Amino acid sequence: MNRKKLFFALLTATMAFSACKKTSEPIDETEPIVAEDIASFKEIASIDLGGETSAEISAYDPSTKKLFVFSNEGGAKVEVIDLTNYPTVTKLRTLTYPSNAGINSVAVNNGLLAVALDGADKQGNGDVVVLKTSDLSEVKKITVGAMPDMVTFSPDGNYILSANEGEPNDAYTVDPVGSISVINVKSNYSVKTVDFSGFESQKATLLAGGFRIYGPNASFAQDIEPEYIAVSADSKKAFVTLQENNGVAEVDIVSGTITKINPLGTRDISMAENAFDVSDKDSKTVLGTWPIKAFYLPDAISYFTTGGTSYLALANEGDTRAWKGYDEEARVKSLKLDAAKFPTAATFQIDANLGRLTVTKAFGDTDGDGDYDELYATGGRSLSILNASTGALVANIGKDLEQHVIDAGKYDDERSDNKGVEVEGVTVAQVNGKTLAFIGMERVDMIAVYDVSTPASPKFVQLFATGDAPEGVLFVKPKDSPNGRSLLIVASEGDGTVKFFQPNKI
Secondary structure, three states: OOHHHHHHHHHOOOOOOEEOOOOOOOOOOOOOOOOEOOOOOEEEEEEEOOOOOOOOOEEEEOOOOEEEEEEOOOOOEEEEEEOOOOOOOEEEEEEEOOOOOOEEEEEEEOOEEEEEEOOOOOOOEEEEEEEEOOOOOEEEEEEEEEOEEEEEEOOOOOEEEEEEOOOOOOOOOOOOOOEEEEEEHHHOOEEEEEEOHHHHHHHHHHHHOOOOOOOOOOOHHHHOOEEEEEEOOOOOEEEEEEOOOOEEEEEEOOOOEEEEEEEOOEEEOOOHHHOEOOOOOOOOOOOEOOOOEEEOOOOOEEEEEEOOEEEEEEEEOOOOOEOOOOEOEEEHHHOOEOOOOOOOHHHHOOHHHHHOOEEEOOOOOOOOOOOEOOOEEEOOOEEEEEEOOOOOEEEEEOHHHHHHHHHOOOOOHHHOOOOOOOEEEEEEEEEOOEEEEEEEEOOOOEEEEEEOOOOOOOEEEEEEEOOOOEEEEEEEOOOOOOOOOOEEEEEEOOOOEEEEEEOOEO
16 A cells, blocks of 8 residues: 555545445445554454354444344344453343244344344245344334345445345245345335346356256246345445356346346366365375366355455355255266266276265256266365456465365365365455455364455465354454454354454554
């Protein structure tokens, strides 16, 4: 940052804080800089909220210093945590929603808490409930689409958005449409819910770009499953991951319309920079190249701006459709491979090589003759950085990320055949003038920190342990945190803990 920008940064007020699922808060490059060591994040406090699924996603309200953590242990509920005496953290109360089948997300903005809830029937319409953070009184309850998986506010607080995943039932006999709801806060919480039926005519072009439409007996609109939302700093656009479909949708918030779908294509694992460890039965942990490709299948997404250009960071987790009524997953050794394309198939298919790797059986038989001409792994095992305007891939943090975990002795080789470190959460934020990506890895219980100030050349900064299976990764700016320092809050669904991490001051 040059002197002029630094001077401006120290004098300029900052944007209002917005917290959401795995957080997608836009970065304000004019934030006052707090001198902190970006490579020194360590655990400062922790709270245990129960067992598995009792701590998944959190949202923080700076005005009341309350943290809201949703839980599905024993029913849909929100745990309210007091950070007034931080680093001492205490539970204040529990909000329960017994009429709803589940809870999926929480978000905070300007003294309001939004809670995303499944309906009584998961395949029916869900709800977004809005409460005051001060006294937790209900302001409004809004009906949205089926299974609102993520909720967030626009940075200006004028809109609430929910990504309504619309997953099928386990038998795959009921499959609601995936949709996005745009709620106008200033217009008495009026809501517009839109689906993807208007993109049916673009299906062939999207498929050619690596988009996936494949659910049994599903229309285009039914097949789409919105997962996660990031909103631009000017509150005009939203970017929504369509995980199982391998794409990102763009939404015009003011008009409440879906304007674009960007297919994400595949990652070529035959290239050295994309190397995977593909076997859990090879008695070693080595990243290697193989004649396969991988669908990215992103979960979380974070919007950030650096150097005057806006970017999207995608956590390429790799969730698939694995239901009793339809399961796309298969082991390579269970498939018939085309002899011309895979002349050494017998060798590839032993357990120590590709045999155990999870791939999709929904794609790869390109000529329709019953054998597989290509193999597609499920999940990019990486963090991708895209240009937000064009959708072009700028960088992919994958091999380097997994190698750092291996070097630290934390890689779980039992997951080599399925998702690797499993990149699930991401938030991008500024610390000491640097733009940092905090990457949550569910299967190794760790956060990796990368400096993405130059997005095309990410640099590894730090690796640290979290609770079991980190799900929610939330950054709180120094001006909003309870002690005036950068704060990373990680909720882990495996053990029900919420941990608080901060860097050293310098």
